[in-house]
Amino acid sequence: MAQLDFYTLLPTVVLMAWASGLLIADLFIPRDRKAWTAGLAALGLALALGLTLAQIGRTGTGFAGMVTLDPFAVLANSLLLVSGLLAVGLSFGYLRRRDIDRGEYYSLTLFSVAGMMLMTQAADLIVVFLALEMFSLPLYVLAAFARPQPDSEEAGLKYFLLGAFSAGFLIYGIALVYGATQTTALAGVVTAVATGTASLPLLAAGAGLILVGLGFKVAAVPFHMWTPDVYQGAPTSVTAFMAAGAKIAGFAALMRVFVQAFPVLGEKLTPILWTLAALTMFLGNLVAIAQSNIKRMLAYSSIAHAGYILMALTAYANPQMRQMAVSAALFYLLAYALTNFGAWGVVAALEKQNGGGLELNDYAGLGRKSPALAAAMTIFMLSFTGVPPTLGLIGKIYLFRVTVEAGFIGLAVIGVLTSLVSAYYYLRVVVVMYMREGEPEASMDGWHKAVIALSAALTVLLSLAPAALFSLVSGATLLF
């Protein structure tokens, strides 16, 4: 009984404890000193990041095989914790400006990050479900955090209802997998298939339902309906965190579950993943063109990027390509997360207190009014499009290479074509910023500026020397 290996989950456990402590500590911090809460939250995230980095090179399983620690989990967790830090950096000034600087915000963010970290380490479908709920529930509350503003409340409720609905799919899928194999452990599923005791059609149905459940979380078409409304209605700092964090966690779980438990279903699932990826890229990029609201546009762009990552996942069943697919997806998640925080940071800076300033036309004249901010936004838009010299380009090349090498040339062509389409709406922002006259007003505090500057700098600098990143992600192996 005492064989619990706490070390595997140490950063997550510490973060949970810290979040609980922060919830109590915040009760004694007066309203005008919420900077303390934000600082403590950042400290907790930094502590967990340190503990995660100390886990580099360690592997193993814990809690009777329910969680696993491998290089993949360490990298994904580090990425999640950095995302959390960037989110806290964006949040403080923004929340105060919108007069919603309640201390619970930071506790909820920390709880959510802890749930996401558990998700990347889940070696059992029950833990996947538990972690999904653990990171989703705080996100539902965060989406509605600008209460009593109707659009934020709508976002929270919509996200909650559809999230609960998708959790139903996930748990039904887990039940079917259990029915087919008599186990919920990822390794156990493989064993059951190998010994011939598993019922394959039932297993495939279960895997399909799990794909639906997680597809909701990463906003893949046709499970994306909630994304634009939620991303638009939620406070912008929350949207930034949600877009990056939920995607990293969702894709980490998808990769681990599919690569570890369902390699045998490759023949059945590959066409489905192919179609999902193609649909997601098409719809995300095409509908984004029609958007005049910048938050909605970025929401559809986020859907499109889910499609690119799904493209890598399509190759999961091919044993030679498996590790490369996982590495490419991780690389792209990293590039996406960095660019994402920068872009949403610019959006948050230009958002007015009354919720205005979010239309594309409100960006007119930014190039003259605040050149640095406009330059940063240009970098992020180029990175989303995949134009040098940005990290987005390297990520896309990596993804396309994996897709082509796995033999899905049609899918890669669709990816390239939709990327070209996306250039239209991303570069339109740049055109509006520099070529039109206007009087936009940006307001942000030092941390906010730092997050935007850091994202912009990393997006450019890392793309110039991607070798270190390549070796980092190709070392991020899934152990099982």
Added chain:
Amino acid sequence: MLEYIAIAVLFLIAVVLAALIVFLGEIFGPRHSTPRKAMPYESGMRPVGEGRRRMPVRFYLIAVLFILFDIEVIFFLPWAVTFRKLGLFGLVEMFIFILILLVGYVYAWKKGALEWE
């Protein structure tokens, strides 16, 4: 297939018993109809107005807190049953569990969720 017969029998008994009770009550039960008895709630709750009227949101808060601590108690039960087997480990684990709930309790208290007004 045979092992499910017990369930079928149980199902049958349940249906027959329910029907029997209603039937017997109908035949032998005394009938004194008063206006009060004709009301939807014999408890005395007076159903006036629409069924969809507004309720104070405080009830909702109380209900949420009730569910929270209700589930806490439910988790205590299996722990208490296997307490000896779990030993010190189980005790420590349960204290951690209570500590987490205590955090929520202190939070709700300080936020004034337990005040009626």
